[in-house]
Amino acid sequence: MATAQTLMEMYEAMLERFGHQGWWPGDGPLEVCIGAILTQNTNWTNVEKALGNLRAAGVMSISAIAHMDHDALAELIRPAGYFNIKAKRLKNFISHVFESCGDDIAAFLDRSAATLQSELMGINGIGRETADSIILYAAGKPTFVIDRYTCRLMARHGLTCPEDDYEQVKDLFESSLPEDLGLWKDYHAQIVAVGKQYCRPKAKCAGCPLESFPHDPVAGDFAQ
Ligand code: SF4
Numbered sequence: 391m392a393t394a395q396t397l398m399e400m401y402e403a404m405l406e407r408f409g410h411q412g413w414w415p416g417d418g419p420l421e422v423c424i425g426a427i428l429t430q431n432t433n434w435t436n437v438e439k440a441l442g443n444l445r446a447a448g449v450m451s452i453s454a455i456a457h458m459d460h461d462a463l464a465e466l467i468r469p470a471g472y473f474n475i476k477a478k479r480l481k482n483f484i485s486h487v488f489e490s491c492g493d494d495i496a497a498f499l500d501r502s503a504a505t506l507q508s509e510l511m512g513i514n515g516i517g518r519e520t521a522d523s524i525i526l527y528a529a530g531k532p533t534f535v536i537d538r539y540t541c542r543l544m545a546r547h548g549l550t551c552p553e554d555d556y557e558q559v560k561d562l563f564e565s566s567l568p569e570d571l572g573l574w575k576d577y578h579a580q581i582v583a584v585g586k587q588y589c590r591p592k593a594k595c596a597g598c599p600l601e602s603f604p605h606d607p608v609a610g611d612f613a614q
Pocket of ligand 1: 543547584590593600606
């Protein structure tokens with residue numbers, strides 16, 4: 391109960407500072423899925439350029455990407471970085487959807503969170519964070535997204551142990567917060583905002599919206 395209250399108070403402090411983040415950016419569920427795959431290890435501005443290239447080339451559809459050759463797709467998504475690897479991951483995802491649902495991304499996403507998670511995790515190159523991002527933001531199903539910002543922030547605030555894994559951190563949020571999709575979507579976005587500006591590998595606690603909550607900026611091995 392105390393943790394639940396603390397988590398809500400932390401959210402309110404971040405929301406007051408940053409305002410609602412309106413995540414996930416992207417025009418419709420297919421773009422959200424593609425964005426979730428392309429955003430690994432790069433910033434969103436670069437992903438937007440890659441999405442813009444796909445749109446401009448008239449290939450923003452499952453069937454169009456499914457039928458593109460690797461080099462052409464890699465060239466279009468080049469701004470997102472690691473474009474050869476990401477083109478393979480994107481193709482793996484798109485081929486999986488195309489084989490099961492054709493061009494109908496809504497049909498693919500219209501499955502339970504557990505089914506989606508197991509299908510997505512079976513696609514080569516789709517990790518836990520990407521799968522959960524697709525489930526929460528594209529499918530609109532309840533699952534809390536954990537990333538390195540979340541693990542760092544939570545450990546520094548003593549709400550998790552530095553060695554806790556993805557499932558343990560995720561379980562803390564899911565068992566403490568009300569199951570409110572809007573809250574879960576925006577909570578993750580607020581953590582990313584804090585993580586980018588303040589809770590970096592070397593914490594900049596002065597001026598952070600969470601500065602008034604008990605914390606240890608050097609807790610755990612997050613200073614790289
Ligand atoms: S920067 Fe400091 S106050 Fe802000 S979230 Fe990280 S540990 Fe907490």
